[in-house]
Amino acid sequence: MTAIADPHITSAGKRQPGTTGWLLLSPMLLWLGLFVVAPTAILFVYSFCQRDELGQVVFEFTWENYARIADPVYLNILLRSIWYAGLTTAICLVVGYPVAYYIGRAPAQRRSWLLLLVMIPFWISFLLRTYAWISLLKAEGPVSALLQWAHLIATPLEILYTPTAVMIGLVYTYLPFMILPIFTSAEKLDNSLIEASLDLGAGPWRTLSNIIIPLTKPGIFAGVLLVFVPSIGMFAVTDLMGGARVPMIGNVIQNQFGQARDWPFGAALGITFLVLFVIAFWFLHERGEERR
Amino acid sequence: MKRLRILLASLATLVAAVQLHAAKEVNLFGWSEYVPQAVLDKFTAETGIKVNYETYASNEEMLSKLLGGAAQYDLIQPTDYVIEALRAKGKLEVIDFKNVPNFKNIAKEYTNLPHDPEQKYSVPYMVGTVGIVINTEKIKEPIAGLNDVFSGKYKGRIVTLNDNRELLTWAMRTLDLDINKVTPEAIAKSRPILSKWLPQIKLYDSDSPKTALLNGDVDIGIVWSGEAAILFQENKKFAYVLPKEGAHLWIDSLAIPKGAPHKAAAEQFINFILRPEISALISEAFPYTNPNTEARKLLTPEQLANPASYPGAAKLETFRDIGKAAASVDKLITDLKGGS
Numbered sequence: 051m052t053a054i055a056d057p058h059i060t061s062a063g064k065r066q067p068g069t070t071g072w073l074l075l076s077p078m079l080l081w082l083g084l085f086v087v088a089p090t091a092i093l094f095v096y097s098f099c100q101r102d103e104l105g106q107v108v109f110e111f112t113w114e115n116y117a118r119i120a121d122p123v124y125l126n127i128l129l130r131s132i133w134y135a136g137l138t139t140a141i142c143l144v145v146g147y148p149v150a151y152y153i154g155r156a157p158a159q160r161r162s163w164l165l166l167l168v169m170i171p172f173w174i175s176f177l178l179r180t181y182a183w184i185s186l187l188k189a190e191g192p193v194s195a196l197l198q199w200a201h202l203i204a205t206p207l208e209i210l211y212t213p214t215a216v217m218i219g220l221v222y223t224y225l226p227f228m229i230l231p232i233f234t235s236a237e238k239l240d241n242s243l244i245e246a247s248l249d250l251g252a253g254p255w256r257t258l259s260n261i262i263i264p265l266t267k268p269g270i271f272a273g274v275l276l277v278f279v280p281s282i283g284m285f286a287v288t289d290l291m292g293g294a295r296v297p298m299i300g301n302v303i304q305n306q307f308g309q310a311r312d313w314p315f316g317a318a319l320g321i322t323f324l325v326l327f328v329i330a331f332w333f334l335h336e337r338g339e340e341r342r
Numbered sequence: 343m344k345r346l347r348i349l350l351a352s353l354a355t356l357v358a359a360v361q362l363h364a365a366k367e368v369n370l371f372g373w374s375e376y377v378p379q380a381v382l383d384k385f386t387a388e389t390g391i392k393v394n395y396e397t398y399a400s401n402e403e404m405l406s407k408l409l410g411g412a413a414q415y416d417l418i419q420p421t422d423y424v425i426e427a428l429r430a431k432g433k434l435e436v437i438d439f440k441n442v443p444n445f446k447n448i449a450k451e452y453t454n455l456p457h458d459p460e461q462k463y464s465v466p467y468m469v470g471t472v473g474i475v476i477n478t479e480k481i482k483e484p485i486a487g488l489n490d491v492f493s494g495k496y497k498g499r500i501v502t503l504n505d506n507r508e509l510l511t512w513a514m515r516t517l518d519l520d521i522n523k524v525t526p527e528a529i530a531k532s533r534p535i536l537s538k539w540l541p542q543i544k545l546y547d548s549d550s551p552k553t554a555l556l557n558g559d560v561d562i563g564i565v566w567s568g569e570a571a572i573l574f575q576e577n578k579k580f581a582y583v584l585p586k587e588g589a590h591l592w593i594d595s596l597a598i599p600k601g602a603p604h605k606a607a608a609e610q611f612i613n614f615i616l617r618p619e620i621s622a623l624i625s626e627a628f629p630y631t632n633p634n635t636e637a638r639k640l641l642t643p644e645q646l647a648n649p650a651s652y653p654g655a656a657k658l659e660t661f662r663d664i665g666k667a668a669a670s671v672d673k674l675i676t677d678l679k680g681g682s
Contacts, residue, residue: 103663104428105402127676184553206558210559296680309400
């Protein structure tokens with residue numbers, strides 16, 4: 051995680067790893083080779099192939115899959131997915147930052163309890179938790195009944211299977227991924243710096259914007275990445291809580307590998323997505339380097 | 343030398359034992375929630391043949407595993423259009439109907455259909471339709487067809503299957519087009535209809551559309567008849583009608599993939615399934631339409647009264663494989679959903 055958050059340390063290349071270094075690295079390299087490089091290579095090859103009537107991949111070269119992506123239908127969905135993922139990231143940041151900061155600054159005993167509370171949902175299957183949300187939010191569900199009982203709404207709650215429900219599901223799913231890295235940064239924050247800032251006449255807001263936020267930046271950066279990247283490709287929440295009404299790029303890709311039986315097109319979408327992401331990451335990284 | 347002979351002899355015994363053992367099993371790759379365990383146990387008790395039952399949740403999942411070739415299946419349970427595609431690619435064995443005398447129990451209306459015109463490759467297992475399920479406590483007006491569902495009155499009260507081809511087919515029916523000729527013109531003509539329909543749909547769900555109906559989130563559904571039959575069992579307020587414009591009839595069949603290692607056992611299993619009392623047992627567990635005439639005689643009046651299992655007469659049609667036209671259908675629906 052720190053490698054992602056602080057890439058200049060590893061890219062400086064001060065020392066070459068020796069034999070022991072390579073040996074220690076080998077499990078990770080093997081892992082990367084088997085589960086990242088190899089599947090990506092297969093996807094890359096498939097993306098230039100065709101499909102037959104049964105949906106089997108036929109190894110005949112074509113550009114057609116990439117030409118289809120340029121269609122505004124799919125471009126619009128990509129833009130919408132970026133917008134949803136961006137909104138999810140923003141909400142997670144605004145909600146998660148104070149929580150993470152509070153946990154990071156809490157006394158050790160309480161800190162471990164609070165952390166446990168953040169982690170507990172991970173012990174339950176993601177799908178089960180999503181179905182639990184469906185039960186909570188349904189028109190005849192407890193949330194609706196409670197709000198009606200309190201006379202806050204007159205008619206049953208109509209929130210399930212709307213974009214709002216999708217946002218609730220996405221924020222709920224990814225919030226811990228924002229809290230945990232920021233917590234790690236906030237925990238390491240040197241209290242004396244904050245005291246110094248306050249002593250030297252900076253108000254709480256200035257201390258926050260000039261001291262606390264810059265010092266927790268690696269955590270923020272890691273959190274943003276950890277939320278934005280998976281939420282852009284999410285398909286289960288949009289299917290289950292959004293009623294599959296508004297397709298995201300993840301749903302489109304999933305459909306190609308399922309019902310549509312068009313693996314080459316799905317592969318082309320996946321590769322395009324990957325390339326876009328690498329470019330965006332490289333661009334952000336370069337700008338970060340320039341500023342130093 | 344003697345030792346070698348003993349070794350060889352024991353090896354031969356071992357091979358024979360393995361072969362004997364091999365003949366005593368059959369690998370069934372079927373839909374999840376479709377073959378009751380009791381039926382499998384009865385078959386094993388009677389024949390000594392062990393059934394290895396592996397399941398899938400969609401035809402596409404079955405296809406990718408079958409064509410991936412990693413596993414050796416003896417029996418698969420594909421839907422009609424998949425049989426057609428597999429047959430065209432030479433992926434199915436011809437069934438020896440001499441070993442399946444109980445095939446005579448299958449009603450004629452479910453045999454020799456376009457997906458297997460000579461009835462050589464498949465035996466119908468269960469059949470069903472795609473129709474309209476209505477919560478009659480909430481919807482008081484009569485609903486007879488697709489145009490009634492999408493009149494605009496029930497905006498936000500509708501669940502449909504999340505299936506691009508189904509959606510297109512419904513629009514094509516109201517235009518009186520041949521549902522199996524998915525041409526660019528047919529797609530262009532259907533587009534304005536679907537663009538009016540899709541915004542009225544509250545959710546798309548192929549896996550369990552009954553959930554939203556039971557939860558009261560929607561009042562009308564266009565769903566598999568099996569889902570509607572379960573709803574009717576839960577509560578009699580759920581009525582089921584086949585759209586007057588025509589409905590999709592689907593037929594799940596048993597078929598033997600090419601190169602199946604236990605073809606004889608597979609045929610024995612098919613024949614067993616076709617026995618009236620066994621078939622009735624399946625109907626009891628899963629309320630689909632039973633194509634077995636003799637088995638239907640054994641069903642209770644209550645089972646036969648379920649309108650989703652045994653609907654009235656209507657214009658019924660099976661799907662043909664549309665091959666690569668699926669890509670245009672995918673694009674159409676993705677576009678329209680995105681625009682809504």
